[in-house]
Amino acid sequence: MKAEIINIGDELLIGQVINSNASWLGEQLNKIGVEVKQVSVISDQHYQILETLKDAEKRADIILITGGLGPTKDDITKQTLCDFFNTKLIFHQPTYEDVEKLFHSRGLKVKEINRRQAEIPENCIPIRNTNGTAPGMWFEKDGKIIVSMPGVPYEMKPMITDFVIPKLVRQFDTHIIYHKTILTQGMGESSITEIINEWENNLPANFKLAYLPQPGIVRLRLTATGDNLIMIREEVENQVRELQRIIPDLIFGYDNDKLEEIIGRLMKDKGLSLATAESCTGGYIAHLITSVPGSSVYFTGSVIAYSNKIKETVLGVKEETLKQYGAVSKQTVVEMAEGIKKLYGTDYAIAVSGIAGPEGGTPQKPVGTTWIAISSSHKTHAQKFLFGEHRGRNIRKAAVTALNELRKVLTRETL
Template sequence: MDAEIITIGDEILIGQVIDTNSAWIAQKLNDIGINLVQISSISDNTNNIIVALDHAIERADVVIITGGLGPTKDDITKETLCTYFETELQLNDEALKSVENYFESKGLKTTKLNRDQALLPACCKPLQNNFGTAQGMWFEKNGKVFVSIPGVPYEMKFIMEDSVIPMLSTKFQTNTILHKTIMTTGIGESYIAEKLSELESNLPENIKLAYLPKPGIVRLRLSGTGSDKKALETSLINYVQEIESVISKYVYGYDDEKLEKVIGRLLKDKNETVSTAESCTGGYIAHLITSIAGSSNYYKGSAVVYSNEIKEKVLEINGKTLKNHGAVSEETVIEMAESVRDQFQTTYSIACSGIAGPDGGSDEKPVGTVWTAIATYNSTITKKFLFENNRERNIERTAIACLNLLRKSIIDS
């Protein structure tokens, strides 16, 4: 069972609004065994909408249309759907009552423009919208289902969950679609693919492996389809275990779990604490750690020491170290890590110093050079990284690298 989403609105095409609706709808369709095959974004133009619908029914059984249902002249979806389904707009009494109740509850008068929201294509089944005046609409034609819903996210979500998903589940018998995600760090996408090449070649036809990289992290998503949910889940779990046996040292979690959350759990389980001393990341590591609820139980604080002057004043880094080796050096991050751990009295500390870019590099230390350190009660470990010439990604990758070094230190302690 396949579906397509058509998003309508010039605001999406010019980049004024980001389409988050489609990702949410795709997840909900997956949950009931409907596979999304395409997302199309089109302008508020009658011909474009009709062409998009014609193309959609060639490849999909269900077409979800979002947007273009407002009361203003630029919202033409209802009129276009009338043309497509060869029908006309009619006043729907239930929709009118819903619109009037909506404005009455807010102490407002219902205008003619508002009442026109109750004009719906005669052949559609109205879908109640409790959070706005634009009703959803359900159409059927030649065995295909078409659903038109508002583009306002909270209105769209209500109609999808209250009406569309239950109705699709009742109408269609679908296979189960399941996903299992393995979270990895410390290894690139191509290197993982090489290690898993034989295993991937032997996957059955109903199970696919996808590689989803982002700075410092590669997600491995196993997706399976089948009529027997329990058997499919067992099969996916078995393949997750096979994959982990090949790349175990790079696996830190499952199902989109954040690295900072994994670290928080490890620290809480051992009743241990951590502090951070950041230069090139400017507090980003602290931000990630404190984004997790309950982080106050294990995170003491951070020293963001961007300049050499502050490194000396706040962390008491030896001036000779900075002069002889530079801020971006193994010697400096060792002193940073040990100093902040001592001052904050934590079990572990993280330190990093690097050249995020795009300026500041040299032949000896090009942009993307980063030194990191983890200090514990009995040792300090360091690692040098050579990233790229992109400031934002260098900051992200440094933070992930530091968190992963901490994770390994906690596990090995």
């Protein structure tokens, strides 16, 4: 099965938006054994869309199109698809009702221009848009599949995972590609590769390993191919177990696991509560924790003490501590953690104080120096980390490291 992706939108050609849709789509198709042979990025022009479609049709069995479905004048994909399939737009009542529902839920009236969102080519199967107004469209022509979807990722992605992928799997017998991603925290790519070198070299021929680093996290994607899903899955699980024996401390989860969700489950299960006291992370840890639905059950809140005065007056860090050791020190971060735990009355607390940069570094405490404390009813322990030079990445690294330190403490203490 060969696929091609066509991304429509001038914003992709002039460099205003990076084409993340193509790589995401490639990944999803890959998982079900469909090989993406080509990606074409083109502008919102009738002639070019038509020509690109015709070329892709000659080469591919499946064509996924994103973009150009908005209600405004610059979006012409729908009309072009009608010309390609030699059909016309019809008004689709169920789609219109979805649009109406969405507008009403926001207290708005449907305008004439939005009515046009419910017009679809006569020969398509509409795909519901659960996060917007423009429906996706599934076409079949001479045994080939052509799907057109909005370019906005959060509108397009559910269409792929809930509709397109299941329908493709049902319609075609695809070769099996099995992925498992092992999530690690606490060590860089090149250090990990040294430690797991022997294991990696001994992987069977149908296995492939990829290193996918993010700030503070390295994901190891293990891919195996074959014909029998049950056998492949077992082979992969065996290799993962082997890897767990080699780097048990680094692995915090698998596939789409998120540290903030893992922590959430641990706290919920044990009926525990949590607060954070943040300086250099500026609320980013609290943001990650509260991005999890239902986090209000265990997360009480946070004090962001960006100024030293607030560390003293609100969190109760002693004036002498700040004077003697400075804001970025073991002593201060421990007092921050114990201060917030007391003020918010929680079981656990995270405190972080560091120099995110670009300013504020000294030879003794260069940019990236960060103290992280985890406090529980048992004790408070603090650790020093040296991240990099980039402000945004330092904030992210400090946040994921803090969450992982809390996870380790929770796992130990609540066994």
